[in-house]
Amino acid sequence: MQQARKRILGVDPGSRKTGFGIIESGRFNPNYLISGVIRVEKYSGAQRLKNIYQSICQIIEQYQPDVLAIEKVFVYKNPKSAITLGQARGVILCAAAMYDVPIMEYTPTQVKSTIVGKGHAGKTQVQFMVQNLLKLTEAPQEDAADALACALCHDRYMSLGIDPEVMSKGSKF
Template sequence: MRVIGIDPGLRNLGWGVIDVTGNRMTHVANGVCHSLGDDLAQRLLSLHTQLSEVIATYRPVAAAVEQTFVNKDGAGTLKLGQARGIAMLVPAQAGIPVGEYAPNKIKKTVVGVGHADKIQVAHMVKMQMPGIEIAGPDAADALAIAICHAHHGGASALSVAVAKARA
């Protein structure tokens, strides 16, 4: 089963695609969509277009997105929520079910502790997928999200059957 993990961001939206067969995971691709344009609408459209191209190219059957981390900056949280909306909308438009995971759950799944930093996450992603080139911290986070989805029911026998039926 092919899974895409998406790390939402308004400037940089990370994505990572893995194939899952039983307990085995293999890297397919990863990258970062960079928003283009001066106003918010143009930046969101740019992210939508780029992520749509990624979905069309790699044709995942499952998607996972990091849940929004609420911080002290309300305006920043709202903008991140809009990028997260794009991250959920694009797979949904392609008929792909979308799982959502809290940042701490993703980190705990991949690193073993819920408060790991980005360097630790990237290191553990490389350990689980030796030899891969990661396009940056946002892509590493996206791969971690895909790995989390594979471990927490996203690649279960039932999910695989449903994905195959939809294909």
């Protein structure tokens, strides 16, 4: 029985640049729809958050994703950076909640392990694998590639019937 295709919005949150990417799920062949980067570095404070929120809302309205896959925040050495990133992530989660889009969270290690095979893969490796998995003619921008990798990670987990919460506790597949 063919599983219904789902649109997955992957997001790589950032306080200056937020990557996004949308794929349609498929057990053997996820399809690329769109990706890009929301750039807010020229704004300050609350205006950045507002622009991220509005941009994510516009993407959700236009593409009607079935789920949002987002990277979990990991602990930074700089607490101020962690707080700033947490704020950006918060407005993204709020936008998804406003449109009743379910949210799935993955650690950067989960995403990289799933896409590249190594939990500490570099940005170039992620870009290369995303380009190959989605059969793109060129590598996406770094932040967009990270977002697409998050969407691909969710697609992989769901196609295998794996609960991401169980995997985040250290299990391997």
